[in-house]
Amino acid sequence: MTISRLALLLVLVSLTGTSHAQAERLFAAYEIEWQGLPIGAFETELLTEAESYQVSYRARTTGFLGWLWPFSSEGSSEGSLAALQPKPQYYQVTSRRRDENDRWAVRFGADGRAVHVDVSIEELAEREPVPAALQVAPDPLALALGAIGAAAPGAKLAGASFDGKRVLRLEGACAEELVALADAASGAVAAAEREALACSVDGEVAAGASRRWQGRSMRDDDRRPVSIWLGRGILEDAFWPVRVEAPTRYGTVTVRLVSLQPAADAASN
Secondary structure, eight states: OOHHHHHHHHHHTSOOOOOOSSOEEEEEEEEEEETTEEEEEEEEEEEEOSSEEEEEEEEEEOHHHHHHSOEEEEEEEEEEEETTEEEEEEEEEEEEETTEEEEEEEEEOTTSBEEEEEOOHHHHHTBOOOOGGGOBSOOHHHHHHHHGGGOOTTOEEEEEEEOSSOEEEEEEEEOSSOEEGGGSOSOOOTTOOSEEEEEEEEEEEEEOOBGGGTTSOSSOTTOOOEEEEEEEEEETTEEEEEEEEEEETTEEEEEEEEEEEOHHHHHHO
C-alpha cells in the first residue's frame, strides 16, 4: 500500500461531522510507522460553518523511506453543507515525487456531476476511461466528511468517490460493541485510553485504473481490510480515529494520532 493510498484511507475516517451552527476549525496530525520505523506523516485540517465546509490534508514520506522515495501530497475539498451532508464544488490534489510534480482537479455542478476535469492529457492516456455516469460527486474528502457521521456500533458503510482520475469504491463495517483501547492491538495512542469503536475499511479502483499496472494483480486474494480504532471522549459527542493498522505483504503499517487541536492553535505552534 502506498503512502497516498494509506492517506486516503486515513482521510476516510479522520473527519468529523458537526451539529453546531457556529464555525469550527480542527487540526489533527498523525505519524505513520512500518515495523516500528517512522516512514510518513499525515495532517488534516477541517473548517465547517453553518452552510459550508473546507477540508484539506498533507502527507509526506519521512525517515529512511523519505530518503529512498521522497513523496508528498496535499489536497483539499470545499463546498456547501445541506442537512449536515457535504455537497462538494471543487477538489484538487498536488503530489511530488523527486523532480516529478502532478496536479489535478475536478469541479462539480449543483447536480453533483463533474462539469470540469483538469487532468493532463498524458495522465488520462495512461488510465482506463471513467464512464460519464461515474464522474459524479462526492470526491474522496467529501465522501469522508459524510461517512464519519454514520460511524456507530454495528454500522455498515459503503460509497464511491471520483477525484478526476479514478473512481474508488470503499466499504466499511464497525464492531457491534465498543472495546477498550488497552485490549486492542498494540500501537494505541497513550493519551486516548478510553473506549473505542473498531471498524474495518476496504476499497478498490472501480474505474480509471492505471494502464501501467495492467497484467499485474490489482487486488491480492489474501489482502485484508484496514483496521481503524475511533476513540470516544476525545471530542465531545463524536468519534475520532486514534489508530489505523494496514496489513501489507511487507508487514503492517501503523498510523497513530499524535496531535489534535484547534487549527488556530496549531498554526501558532
